[in-house]
């Protein structure tokens with residue numbers, strides 16, 4: 245199995261390190277052609293407007309929709325969560341628009357630009373150290389979306405079939421459990437496709 249990390253901008257190397265720590269091969273994806281050789285992809289944190297623009301420029305906007313149509317899993321972390329969302333509060337624009345979630349950007353306020361908390365994440369861990377950096381949160385979900393974690397009344401992780409999203413950065417600690425959960429999703433959907 246090969247797990248891709250969209251390598252246009254943001255925390256790419258950190259995700260690759262944890263994927264390898266979890267025992268799978270990581271691929272830095274810079275060209276749409278590479279999507280054929282991978283079984284799932286992580287859209288990392290960074291700056292969603294920048295990632296969105298680069299995605300359009302290199303054809304990933306349509307290519308990743310095709311990737312999702314093939315039921316290949318996508319995991320969006322932080323800015324990646326914003327990229328996956330169908331709705332971004334305060335704007336009519338969206339990026340991939342795949343997940344039935346409404347998100348608010350930079351949702352935890354200036355005084356809390358970055359912080360760490362221990363989270364309970366359904367199916368993943370009951371004490372996951374989560375790093376939030378200018379993080380978004382999920383304001384609302386449709387009924388087909390499973391809520392995996394809530395912090396201070398705010399949804400910070402969710403799953404919709406083969407799509408996974410977290411408001412925090414699971415690649416910035418040495419805990420591979422969130423990545424292992426995603427790798428299991430990839431395995432599950434790969435066996436359905438084969």
Ligand SMILES: NC(=O)CC[C@H](N)C(=O)O
Pocket residue numbers: 288289290291292293321322323324326349350377378379380
């Ligand atoms: N750490 C992050 O990925 C921050 C996301 C950023 N605030 C955005 O809106 O794109």
